[in-house]
Amino acid sequence: MSSFSDTFLNMDVLARYAPSILKGVGVTILLSVLIVLTGVVVGTLLACLRSFRVRLLSFFIVVFADIFRALPPLVLILLAFFGLPNIGVVLTSFTVLYLVLALVLAAFAEEIVWAGITATPKGQWEAARSTGLGYTQTLGYVVLPQALRMVIPPLTNRAIAITKMTALGMVIGVPDILGQATTAQSFSANASPLTLAAVAYVVIFLPLVVLSRWLETRFSRGAA
């Protein structure tokens, strides 16, 4: 038992590497916030553009959304990190991770918000238009607020799932929680930094997971 705690909860090792893992927590949280903001805003804008039903534009939006939903994010990360420098585009690992995950979330958010827009009853459109609102006004003031309310639970779930993927940054050397922990683990030849990383992730994400379940019971019961 003592060898178990020496290996997984070694206080000396934990004390030595806690500061760097804490720095990793900062990086993970910063990345998560940036990804969620960009992804949700871009996804919502794309869904709105799609509602104008310009055929060519909608086609490109669907192709983008499909590709970014079907490809494993790790494929996109490796492609951007190792492929782009060969054509002269050199991005930091932080930027690559941010851009890829923001685009992946945007693709999912577009599909989710679009489903919300199409689920809004036609009468809402007609009523709003007949009061003299323009198309864009109807979309912005009447349809979108209702659509977004409807899709809060799936959107939250997806946003959490994708922010958890920031851990993939470790593969290209982003100094996030997992990145710091694996470095510390190989320096110290001890698994305790990994234990600390796992604890850090659970502390950050458990409240969000519980929140998403609460949102789901609260919103979907009413809607269904």
Next chain:
Amino acid sequence: MDAIIQQFFNIDIMVQAWPLLLRGLGMTLLICLVVIPMGLVGGLFAALGSVSHLRGIRWAAIAFVDFFRALPPLVLLIFLYAGLPFAGLRISPFVAVVIGFFLNNSAYYAEIIRAGLLSVHKGQTEAARSTGLSAGQTLIHVTLPQALRNVLPDLLSNTVEVVKLTSLASVVSLGEMLHQAGLARSVTYNASPIVLAGLIYLVLLWPLVRVISRFERRIAS
């Protein structure tokens, strides 16, 4: 433009990498065949636990589901693969992937099946029980079929996520498709093998992604 074709869509390099990737694809499919049924079964039991009348079982099941939904799968995988050997427990990459994905997938499938079970009206159980079916029979013949049908799109969408997730196995050097593509890239200094792997993922998953979109819209309308 020429540079992009050279670096990302180099046919010669893709042809060379093809046999390597095909072997990787076999491993990817093998992982899927093992972890998807295991995840479904684990998820079913965790879901049943999470709607149990016994408080202890219910709380244990919910704690399991929430814990593994909060822990990124890659963290779990690296903990199993790089952490356990320090305790003298050396496991192969394949075993690490299977255990890690079993825990992670079970939690996700459980949350979906749980929502399905809760969506079946109470009257269904009461009616079934009053006709003389036992609790087990009611579950298998009445509640579960309706529950699973109600959440079929979510189950399908999670299965797509599982297939995408198998790419994480490359991080612990299990020779699945992305790992092979990464090897080919590092030998050729060219991103085309990874593009090729991406194309194979698209061929596998794009139809499913389309079907899911259609499903979701039908339910919305």
